[in-house]
Amino acid sequence: MTIMTRGGARTWWKEELPKGVIYLYRDFPHEKWTAYTVAERNAKKKEKQEANIDRKRYSYFRVPCFIHVFKVNNGGFIFGGFYIVIRTIHNTWYLNWRTERKHEDFFPRIKKYLPMGLLSFDDDDAWFKEFCRMYPMKPRGIHKPRGKYLTYCKIDTYHNLIDIELEGENYGV
DSSP states (O other): OEEEEHHHIIIIIOOOOOTTEEEEEESSTTSOOEEEEHHHHHHHHHHHHHHHHHHHHTOEEEEEEEEEEEEETTOHHHHOEEEEEEEOSSOEEESSSSOOGGGTTHHHHHHHHSOTTOOTTSOHHHHHHHHHHHSBOOOBTTEEEEEEEEEEEEEETTOOEEEEEOTTSOOOO
């Protein structure tokens, strides 16, 4: 590629290039000169900046998390019972209370990954009790029984839960 800058055109051709042209270029000597303009340069810069912003904005992190199960005693009819929670250093997500649509499939996946010797169609309370028995924690306050299991999850830069990594599932394929 041959480039003719503004100063080169002034020296060799004794003429001034139009105001919006940065330089002229051509790939082969028999081709005509093509102008590279300020608008083209600004468009390329803007495209590169937007790509970098998207890459930074929508990146994902793999962080350790706990699958935490506990029963709230003395919670009354509305708030009593078992809860399953995903906890990281960044946030806490309840999977069986106020579940977002994108997190609805996490609890069935966890039940499938950690079957606890129970059939998949068994009652959730039986699974919760068995989880707390297999992965126990010390009771605290009105949370009796309690259990937790360490795994990893994927979150984005805004600390939204994207996925839970469970062994035996295909990731990155």
